[in-house]
Amino acid sequence: GENVEQHPSTLSVQEGDSAVIKCTYSDSASNYFPWYKQELGKRPQLIIDIRSNVGEKKDQRIAVTLNKTAKHFSLHITETQPEDSAVYFCAATIMNRDDKIIFGKGTRLHILP
Amino acid sequence: DTGVSQDPRHKITKRGQNVTFRCDPISEHNRLYWYRQTLGQGPEFLTYFQNEAQLEKSRLLSDRFSAERPKGSFSTLEIQRTEQGDSAMYLCASSLGDSINQPQHFGDGTRLSIL
Numbered sequence: 001g002e003n004v005e006q007h008p009s010t011l012s013v014q015e016g017d018s019a020v021i022k023c024t025y026s027d028s029a030s031n032y033f034p035w036y037k038q039e040l041g042k043r044p045q046l047i048i049d050i051r052s053n054v055g056e057k058k059d060q061r062i063a064v065t066l067n068k069t070a071k072h073f074s075l076h077i078t079e080t081q082p083e084d085s086a087v088y089f090c091a092a093t094i095m096n097r098d099d100k101i102i103f104g105k106g107t108r109l110h111i112l113p
Numbered sequence: 114d115t116g117v118s119q120d121p122r123h124k125i126t127k128r129g130q131n132v133t134f135r136c137d138p139i140s141e142h143n144r145l146y147w148y149r150q151t152l153g154q155g156p157e158f159l160t161y162f163q164n165e166a167q168l169e170k171s172r173l174l175s176d177r178f179s180a181e182r183p184k185g186s187f188s189t190l191e192i193q194r195t196e197q198g199d200s201a202m203y204l205c206a207s208s209l210g211d212s213i214n215q216p217q218h219f220g221d222g223t224r225l226s227i228l
């Protein structure tokens with residue numbers, strides 16, 4: 001069945017360094033890939049998304065890349081700050097006979113002082 | 114507009130009881146989604162509505178779960194005869210458009226604890 005794998009499950013980086021989180025998806029019909037940030041006890045918040053007709057998208061310190069051939073996409077955070085500490089979820093949507101969205105299991109990002 | 118709101122924020126109940134949660138989406142959003150999230154996991158899709166029509170239900174959704182969106186605005190999710198395994202955060206999200214390929218905005222969720 002459809003699946004989204006996310007790595008790593010935990011990531012610690014020094015403040016100011018870059019963080020990269022990677023996801024792979026199984027269904028080639030996936031065509032929309034959002035990323036959500038969830039702080040402890042709070043709602044998931046959309047931080048960036050990318051569609052299958054684009055290879056890269058950037059928004060200030062955050063960028064997402066998509067490789068459709070390899071079926072993987074990545075989140076890049078540069079110049080990390082303490083407020084970047086959170087759990088990050090990738091997701092992939094599928095539009096075939098069933099509209100659905102599948103989330104990865106999340107990456108807990110720790111920004112070290 | 115304050116975004117997606119969910120009520121209650123927390124619900125504690127005994128096993129076997131029925132519970133109902135409410136979600137109010139962003140006012141102009143025609144799509145409304147329900148998810149379940151357990152500790153250390155991403156949100157798991159349960160069901161969604163386009164206006165008042167329920168278009169998709171996950172296989173995760175047993176017969177004890179039912180959702181409604183009677184006027185295409187707020188939605189309710191009911192769990193009958195609750196079980197220990199129902200303990201989770203129940204999240205609601207809404208989006209604008211006729212496709213799942215649109216940004217979804219989440220509420221704060223309802224945390225359900227089954228004693």
